[in-house]
Amino acid sequence: MAALASSLIRQKREVREPGGSRPVSAQRRVCPRGTKSLCQKQLLILLSKVRLCGGRPARTDRGPEPQLKGIVTKLFCRQGFYLQANPDGSIQGTPEDTSSFTHFNLIPVGLRVVTIQSAKLGHYMAMNAEGLLYSSPHFTAECRFKECVFENYYVLYASALYRQRRSGRAWYLGLDKEGRVMKGNRVKKTKAAAHFVPKLLEGARGSEAEGRLREKLFSGYDSTVRPAREVGDRVWVSIGLTLAQLISLNEKDEEMSTKVYLDLEWTDYRLSWDPEEHEGIDSLRISAESVWLPDVVLLNNNDGNFDVALDINVVVSSDGSMRWQPPGIYRSSCSIQVTYFPFDWQNCTMVFSSYSYDSSEVSLQTGLSPEGQERQEVYIHEGTFIENGQWEIIHKPSRLIQPSVDPRGGGEGRREEVTFYLIIRRKPLFYLVNVIAPCILITLLAIFVFYLPPDAGEKMGLSIFALLTLTVFLLLLADKVPETSLSVPIIIKYLMFTMVLVTFSVILSVVVLNLHHRSPHTHQMPLWVRQIFIHKLPLYLGLKRPKPERDQMQEPPSIAPRDSPGSGWGRGTDEYFIRKPPNDFLFPKPNRFQPELSAPDLRRFIDGPNRAVGLPPELREVVSSISYIARQLQEQEDHDALKEDWQFVAMVVDRLFLWTFIIFTSVGTLVIFLDATYHLPPADPFP
Known part of the structure; x- marks a missing residue:
């Protein structure tokens, strides 16, 4: 279009007289040198064009007639509506x-400037100073329109002479919803009223x-009559599909968008x-509205739009063969299988059929390749196809399906369908980096909760933090998967698995803290707990309890008593008690398990039957x-020792849970995700 317009402009320049680069009437007039203001003639011309009341007058000065045909x-x-110039000078849709008045x-x-002339009447379309359209028998400055292509590929025509004074917004040619001409200053370029499509004749x-x-x-x-030579003949229609772009696949709405x-x-x-x-002449290009069309529509559309995006021309060959390649952006329904999300692949279909004719009137077949062979797949041009960042196309076959009954349920005739399959596989890198890897790290945090000392204050806080974080991830993924009860996505299974582990970690942390803070005054340790969690399990868990300090210290050598030669307790014995009382009497060694085997009490020795000891x-x-103090110290030592036993049991249980969670997390993660590695698209789409 632009090249054709440029050639027409060059033709116009060649038609001009070579006398000068600008016509004399268009050259600037110079005022006399002695006059500093406007000359009298120019002032009269200016005053004649100004009205004291009302709007601006129409520009009636005639210009040179365009010398190109257009x-x-x-x-x-x-x-x-089609724009139409009536014989009475009015314009409407x-x-x-x-x-013929629409031609x-x-x-x-000029450069991107055109004039619109009625091919039937020879009048020019013009816009006056009030923004009203009218038909002018002569070419004037008001007959010039700027032509531009809007971003939606429609053409806009704006007055080249008038525009809004303050904002500078252009005045556009436009029709309202009833086909009436609108004032130019009322038309916005973003509205459908200003959008035109020039259809070539x-x-x-x-x-x-x-x-x-x-x-x-x-x-x-007659474009409504089926092109069959006989009444019982069928019209064979081949359907092919060229995929330009896989726009998106909305899992939640189960909708695939394709161009x-x-x-x-x-x-x-x-x-x-x-x-x-x-x-x-071997071929013609005719508008789709003028010929018979097979009325092929997308049956499984998801937005109720059955038509194509643009009715382009039909290529008609001399042998009567017709070829129509309309573009379209389709939103088709696609049943999503979410079991292995995000390591899944989907089988989406696009089903085309003739909506008005059954198989006895119109017979469908798959498209043909340039070599004339039947092409049973979706065609993709490698140079123009736009890749999708989330999906990879694995197979793209097509198949002709003949249902036994009418899928609409209204008639007895069968309608043939051509189904195009798009078997696509998801690229899981986004979910690996943004969902799965953070979940694994959060699970590791939940595991190492058991490595914290039981008396650490952050133990419960870390467990609850991990649980809340996994809950947020679960809510985010809920917006990505369809609301179906048929299956649970594998990533949701993993999140639920980790949430269960973290929940158990919170519960078990409470158990560990309960064991850690037990004492002999509140709980008595059973013998089986002591045997299992103090003597046996630590050996397998790599825990070794240090010995008490008194067992590590070597006792000083005993001082042999100096007895008198006489029998019984003599004076030497009294002196020995006074100088150095034996440790076995004053500080007997503890025996928490069998108290009856402990060393004899000093009071029992003094107050016993052996009263021969002569003590004042x-x-x-x-x-x-001293004996009372020793007993109190012994009881405190026994209390501390039993409390340390409970703390050691809590530490052993904590370590046991640590290894248990490591094993369960590792095995569960491998089982869940290794199962997804075997879920691959089939090598043959139609085995």
């Missing part, structure tokens, strides 16, 4: 495209022979001719006090 088109508005010449008159774009051929082919042609090009081929015997009789009463009271 391009004959029909301007189709996005509101659903009409839904009919058969009127316009788009004549370039075949007869105007080609040669006269092509126009005659078109008139011959479409004289008496594709349909490739429909059939034969219409009514549109065939001999190229030799028509100057060698004062000394007896001293010895009794």
Whole structure:
């Protein structure tokens, strides 16, 4: 379009007279040197163009007529109307495209500037200073429109002369929803009212022979009649699919979005001719609205949009073969299997069928390759295909399916379907880095909770922190997977597994803390607990309890008593008691397990039947006090020893849970994720 406009501009420049680069009427006029203000003639011209009341007047000054023929088109508005110039000079929109008053010449008159001329009346479309459109019999400055392509590929036409004074916003040509012309200052470029599609006329774009051929082919042609020679004949339609981009796969909504090009081929015997009789014309490009279409739609669409995105032209060959390749962005339903998410693969389908005809009227088949062979797969052009960052296409077969009954349930005729399969595999790197790896690290934190000393205050806090973190991950993943009860994703299984482990770590940490803070005053240690958790398990868990300090210290040598030659306790014995009382009497060694085997009490020795020891009463009271102090010290030592036993049992249980959690976590992680490694797409999609 741009190249054609540039060539037309060059033709216009060649038509100009070589007298000068600018016409005389357009050259700037210079005021006399002695006059500092405007000259009188220019002042009169300026005053004549200004009105004291009302808006600005229309520009009626005539310019040179465009000397180019232009391009004959029909301007189709996005509101659903064709722009039409009526004989009475009014302009409006009409839904009919058969009127010759909808034909316009788009004549370039500058860089991206055109004038719109009625091909039937010869009048020019213009916009006055009030923003109203009118038909002008002469070319003026108000007949110039700036032509630009909007970001949605529609064309905008804005007045080249007028615009908003304050904001500078352009005034656009537009039609409302009822086909009436809108004021230019009321039309926004983002609205559908300003969006036009110039549809070229075949007869105007080609040669006269092509126009005659078109008139011959479409004289008496009815686009609603099926192109079958006999009533019982079937029309064979081949369906191909070219995948341009796999946009996304929404697991939660079970919806696949793709950008594709349909490739429909059939034969219409009514549109065939001999190229030799028509100057060698071998093919024509005709608008899709003018010919019969097989009415092929996507049955499993997910948004209710059955039509293609753009009705492009149909290529008609001289033998009557038709080829139509409309583009479209389809949102098809796809049943998601979430069992092995995110190590999963999905089998999504796109089912196409003729919605208006059954298999006795229209017979479908898969598309053909350039070599003429049947292509039973989705075609992907390596140079134009856009890769998806999350999914990898493994297989893309297609298959013709003949259902036994009408899938709509309304008729008895069978409707053939062509199903295109996209077997895609997920790229799990994103979930490995952002979900699975953090979960494993959090599980390790929960495991090393058991390595903290039982009296550490952070033991419970760390366990609860790990549990809350896994809960947040579970809530985030809930928005990614579909709300189905058929299966549980493997990553959710792993999260639940780790949450159970962390929950048990919290519970077992409470048990360990309970054991750690026990004492002889509150609990008595059973003998089996002492045998298992103090004498046996530490040997297997790598724990060795240090010996008490008194067992490590070597006792000083005993002092032999000096007895008198007489029998019994003599004076030498009394002196020995006074100088050095034996340790076995004052500080008997503890025997917590069999107290009856402990050393004899000193009081029992003094107050016993053997009263031959001659101690004065004062000394007896001293010895009794010393014995009481020794008993209290012994009881405190026994209390501390039993409390240390409970703390050692808690440490052994903590270490036992540590190794148990390491084993369970390792085995569970390997079992869960190794199962996903065997879930691979099939080597043959149709075994």
